Amino acid sequence: MLKLIYGFDENRIARVYSVLQNCGLNNNRIIDEILRILYLRDKFEFTNKESLYKAMKEYTGENFPGDESFFYEIYSLAKDINIFDLINYYVVYNPNESKNRRIGYQSLFTNISVYFKKVIEKYNPQSILILEPEKFVDELPLLTEQLKDKRFILLTGDKLLKKAFCLAFEKRENVEVSTFDITSETITLPEADLTISMNVFYTFREGKWKLIRNINELWNRIIKNIKKDDYYCFLYLDELFVNDKLDILRGNLLENFHIKSINNIYLKRGYGFIPRLVNVIEIKNEKKDDDYDIEIVSWTVDKDKNYSRNNSIIKNRNELKNIEKWEYEYISKISEGNLFKYQNSKIKKVKLKDIADIVRGRMLLGSKNSEGDREIDLINISSIDDEGIDLSNLRRINIKQKWFQLDKYLVREGDLILTCRGTLLKMAIAPKTDRDTTIASNLIYIRPNKDYDSRYLKL
Known part of the structure; x- marks a missing residue:
């Protein structure tokens, strides 16, 4: 059974290639010889190998690397090749390419x-x-x-x-x-x-x-x-x-x-x-x-x-x-x-990281009754609504400060707090508070420098 590659009979062309390569012909010369055969096939009808060889000499000009019997053998092998299959083989299945x-x-x-x-x-x-x-x-x-x-x-x-x-x-x-x-x-x-x-x-x-x-x-x-x-x-x-x-x-x-x-x-x-x-x-x-x-x-x-x-x-x-x-x-x-x-406006544009600190909350292991050396309020997604942040209902936990640098994660008045996980986008400006307050790991805060206003960023 013939092997089909890219939808054409690659095996027939490969056999002709193999025979002519053994004669020392390079890739381009092999294609040229097959084209010579297809030209003769379309132009003439032959009754024997002698008339075929004579027509080849008379109408195609170039010398064939073999005698009359060898040309007839190659002709018999290549005459049924489809011309577009040959082009495809030459271009796509080219032995010169990986x-x-x-x-x-x-x-x-x-x-x-x-x-x-x-x-x-x-x-x-x-x-x-x-x-x-x-x-x-x-x-x-x-x-x-x-x-x-x-x-x-x-x-x-x-x-x-x-x-x-x-x-x-x-x-x-x-x-x-x-x-x-x-x-x-x-x-x-x-x-x-x-x-x-x-x-x-x-x-x-x-x-x-x-x-x-x-x-x-x-x-x-x-x-x-x-x-x-x-x-x-x-x-x-x-x-x-x-x-x-x-x-x-x-x-x-x-x-x-x-x-x-x-x-x-x-x-x-x-x-x-x-x-x-x-x-x-x-x-x-x-x-x-x-x-x-x-x-x-x-x-x-x-x-x-x-x-x-x-x-x-x-x-x-x-x-x-x-x-x-x-x-x-x-x-x-x-x-x-x-x-x-x-x-597309002419407004001056800057990268957010160049004008603000961006900090994501940490996962805190603590509870209201756990032992720790610092007590803080925790803002979570549920703490944020259309009105802002409800400070009266924040969860209060005790943690051990030595676990990490807590001050980095404490929220200040004016910080823009927004969600960073899930599909629901919530954001709010942190209000003033006298208690230590941080954010959960599903939130981030953006703290712009003194030249920028977080209320503008929220827009």
């Missing part, structure tokens, strides 16, 4: 390419430019077949992949294949209504995944190619940028493009360097109002690559400028109440 990294690529690219199908349905473009189509290989055959009325332009940076895609889509009149160098200082892209890109972390070149350096410069070069009224849909990760570079990219998008939506996609699980949360931004190069709204959407994808739209928030462009993370969960939290307005 297993963990291969699975990581498969997890990211396969899952996210399903999302881009939704983008095409959403904007209904007539022409679609896909950068690095090897990252979409699982979806391309069905996508180009279902959307025969759309024009697809595939740009790859690997010469063997161009050869493979040309062969794979030779009979599809709606598909064009070309090459481009994504690492070049100048990038010129053909016109298309919608450009789709997954330029993150690595790009596939010369049979290997290679790290993309200066990712922010790459994005800016690609963005400059987006023509007026065209859409650009791309995957990005915060982790790729130093903070100031990420701010520059976001500023460029907000000032020069119309951001249609920001999509946070939660994968079922991450693999290796692949995080669970990735982001897809949809933009359009068009004139826009300064105060237009942007939708931030949260998605989840299950193991069967089914997408579920969980929630969405509408944010004004000017508000989004000052938000640190373009993520649904983060934005939903800071948007509640007056917190968002405060964070």
Whole structure:
């Protein structure tokens, strides 16, 4: 029984690899030889090994590392290989990569390419430019077949992949294949209504995944190619940028493009360097109002690559400028109440720990009748209500002061006391009292310095 990996017959391809590796061929040459066989299979019908060998010499040019009988043996073994299985094997199950990294690529690219199908349905473009189509290989055959009325332009940076895609889509009149160098200082892209890109972390070149350096410069070069009224849909990760570079990219998008939506996609699980949360931004190069709204959407994808739209928030462009993370969960939290307005105001802001002492209560072992050298009142959660703290009903206990530095935990008039455990939030300003009073372990007190008022903190 053949072993299936990533949904294709890996065993058949592996057998061809094994035979040709024993002939001293490297990975790229092996792929080239299999492509030669698939080309001959699709172009000609052969009655015997002599006519096959003659056609190979006449139409494919390069010398084969073996005689007529050996070529016929390899042809018989490889002729039933599916071209997309071969591309998948070359890109995903590449012997040059570690297993963990291969699975990581498969997890990211396969899952996210399903999302881009939704983008095409959403904007209904007539022409679609896909950068690095090897990252979409699982979806391309069905996508180009279902959307025969759309024009697809595939740009790859690997010469063997161009050869493979040309062969794979030779009979599809709606598909064009070309090459481009994504690492070049100048990038010129053909016109298309919608450009789709997954330029993150690595790009596939010369049979290997290679790290993309200066990712922010790459994005800016690609963005400059987006023509007026065209859409650009791309995957990005915060982790790729130093903070100031990420701010520059976001500023460029907000000032020069119309951001249609920001999509946070939660994968079922991450693999290796692949995080669970990735982001897809949809933009359009068009004139826009300064105060237009942007939708931030949260998605989840299950193991069967089914997408579920969980929630969405509408944010004004000017508000989004000052938000640190373009993520649904983060934005939903800071948007509640007056917190968002405060964070985006010009009021001077300081860290609480820099202007106040913050102390959590200690668990006290003592009782009204126990022996101890100090008697204190204990404020608990039940001691706090809407009116403040009821000093008349506090529990009074005896403790031995030598157990810890008690004075640190004594409450003073004006301290802000609030809960730190449980789901119920209570807070109050400590009133004046002549008795030693402390707080239970489920409370904290905040004691601002003389320049700040705890009543303001309570607001």
